[in-house]
Amino acid sequence: MQITIVAVGRLKAGPERLLVERYLERAGQTGRGLGLTFAVREFPESRAGRADERMAQEATALIGALPEGARLVALDERGDTVSSDGFAQRIGSLRDSGVRDIVFAIGGADGHGEALRRRADQRLAFGAMTWPHQIVRLLLAEQIYRATTILSGHPYHRV
Numbered sequence: 001m002q003i004t005i006v007a008v009g010r011l012k013a014g015p016e017r018l019l020v021e022r023y024l025e026r027a028g029q030t031g032r033g034l035g036l037t038f039a040v041r042e043f044p045e046s047r048a049g050r051a052d053e054r055m056a057q058e059a060t061a062l063i064g065a066l067p068e069g070a071r072l073v074a075l076d077e078r079g080d081t082v083s084s085d086g087f088a089q090r091i092g093s094l095r096d097s098g099v100r101d102i103v104f105a106i107g108g109a110d111g112h113g114e115a116l117r118r119r120a121d122q123r124l125a126f127g128a129m130t131w132p133h134q135i136v137r138l139l140l141a142e143q144i145y146r147a148t149t150i151l152s153g154h155p156y157h158r159v
């Protein structure tokens, strides 16, 4: 099963990018035996004048790039919080039920458009506070790596 992070906005060269790459590389190594592969796709921020137009354009781009049948998880501060173990078990059960793609979507400065929120199968929050998209990508990459260690019984995750 392919796990893809799609994000509005670029992650410039720097410490966040290095850490995201490091966690996803590790996830790739641990995930190999689990049938999991990983990718990141960046989408440009809309230059439309109004926030609702920007969000709508960004949502259209993200939805248009979804593989057929993909499970879409929107990162959203108003979403549900889950434990790392619950997150890992969800990934494992989607893989076991034959889902081919999970896509995690990180919004731009304005957040996700209405169409994307409606298309999402789940809205996932890393707490109720607002984080910059760069930090959200980093947190997500770490939790994805952590999920692979939980699913494979690797000692990285300790309760």
Ligand SMILES: C[S@@+](CC[C@H](N)C(=O)[O-])C[C@H]1O[C@@H](n2cnc3c(N)ncnc32)[C@H](O)[C@@H]1O
Pocket: 074, 075, 076, 077, 078, 105, 106, 107, 108, 109, 110, 111, 112, 124, 125, 126, 127, 128, 129, 130, 131, 132, 133, 136
């Ligand atoms: C700077 S935030 C945008 C905040 C925007 N005002 C909103 O209402 O969503 C950029 C993106 O980071 C992600 N994000 C920020 N805080 C988050 C949180 N606590 N949990 C999950 N995702 C978050 C969301 O995907 C959001 O679209």
